[in-house]
Amino acid sequence: KAGVTQTPRYLIKTRGQQVTLSCSPISGHRSVSWYQQTPGQGLQFLFEYFSETQRNKGNFPGRFSGRQFSNSRSEMNVSTLELGDSALYLCASSPSGVTEAFFGQGTRLTVV
């Protein structure tokens, strides 16, 4: 069965722009969560969606938002990009919670 698919794999944006990242979970999985990975801060939780509802949110500014569609696909959006938003953004899917979370390969965002 296909794994978690994240698109695009690489992205270069300019400060002040906005960006949308996409995540297609494993078929049948209803939970999608997002993480930011940076060398300095490591892996930090952004938010988690289950059946189109946000169940949990990390400690990130309001510029970071997300949503989940009825087919469980999820998008995250970052507005007014800052240099510090440069990171690997990872999406994980699971049937219900994180006890069986499967990660995508990530989207590498570079803000210049």
Place this chain on the structure above:
Amino acid sequence: GDSVTQMEGPVTLSEEAFLTINCTYTATGYPSLFWYVQYPGEGLQLLLKATKADDKGSNKGFEATYRKETTSFHLEKGSVQVSDSAVYFCALSDSLSAGANSKLTFGKGITLSVRP
């Protein structure tokens, strides 16, 4: 809040050496514990997990035992291979935190390099 502490790295070993990577945690409830591995240019792969005290997770020769009394979940392997070179992350999911089981809290990760 929840936190995971991993030993400082990087770690360099010769092939067939014994591996131990330390991990301790702080959690408010009864967490599930995980080890994830990240190969270069890849996302995270679940290596093993344990959901309650004294459980032992194992996979691909790696083992870790959930020790509630010492709040630890150390990763071990008896004989490492070059192909084990990767970054290893310890993580927890706390059953009593808001949005139970919807969030993983990770340690900072440790890079393992295995020499032939």
